[in-house]
Amino acid sequence: MSAKRMHIDRDRLYTDLQYRFDYVSQFIGFTEVDQELIHRSASVVSGLVPTIVDAVYDRLSNYDATWSHFAQDQDGMQIKQTAERGGYNGSQVSIESEVIKFRKVMLTKYLKKLVTSEWNLSYLKYLDWVGHIHTTTPLKRSNINVEYIHCNALFGYLSSVVLGALAKVTEWDADTRDGIIGAYNRFFWLQNDLFSRYYVKDQVLTDKEKAAVAAEKKEKEDEMRRRLRMESMLNAAVGLAAGSILATVGFKYLARG
Structure with missing residues (x-):
């Protein structure tokens, strides 16, 4: 020794x-x-x-x-x-x-x-x-x-x-x-x-690696938020379209009555 x-x-x-x-x-x-x-x-x-x-x-x-x-x-x-x-x-x-x-x-x-x-x-x-x-x-x-x-x-x-x-x-x-x-x-x-x-x-981890990991995590979170916003906008658009269709059908039905 x-x-x-x-x-x-x-x-x-x-x-x-x-x-x-x-x-x-x-x-x-x-x-x-x-x-x-x-x-x-x-x-x-x-x-x-x-x-x-x-x-x-x-x-x-x-x-x-x-x-x-x-x-x-x-x-x-x-x-x-x-x-x-x-x-x-x-x-x-x-x-x-x-x-x-x-x-x-x-x-x-x-x-x-x-x-x-x-x-x-x-x-x-x-x-x-x-x-x-x-x-x-x-x-x-x-x-x-x-x-x-x-x-x-x-x-x-x-x-x-x-x-x-x-x-x-x-x-x-x-x-x-x-x-x-x-x-x-x-x-x-x-x-x-x-x-x-x-x-x-x-x-x-080095300071650079910690920063890179944090940046990568933020990028994934931002991407998830973008997807959720797109899905929300799409759902809203579908809802408006469906509402418009139902309104049109209802109007025609009432007109016939």
Whole structure:
């Protein structure tokens, strides 16, 4: 047991990106040495990227629950949908579809950034954006909304593919290879956390999120009031029309009498 227990500010874990990243990094042992090892792997990993990307999308294509997301309009691409709303259906999207080619390019860029980017706040914000863009939150409305179970499963598979490929590399000595594999393993846990932070709130919201939730609630209430007003106006119009008809019929009846 360490001589001095480190204090962690619980609220800052949910409101301060750098603070959260530093805490999780320290906890799992992701250090500057790991960052250097990932950069050191660039020359080898860059050559593995196409194989890794193909493996990921082949796996995604095996399940309608994951593949159906590519049948939806994507940020940066508009896709004509033929699937019924609410169902798992991605049959109109093939592995050769433009949307899959587009997504493969994005994953390729992501992996290349990993081995070349400086570990600064700008890159950290990019990793956080990768997590945020896939989720539905009060602060973001986009067409890419993936349930966390699929994101978690994908990271498990992606890490196994990458670590398996690294384990076969012969350009490094055993210690270097083990160090690089460990660095990537810890990185994937860090990235997974930057996904989960948008799904698992643990009852802590930032001021912006609180404001967004309040605004969304007000918008729904305003919409309900508009509907009630329209229904009231419609009922009134129907009542007037019915009254007019009855009056006309009554007048004719009295005239006949």
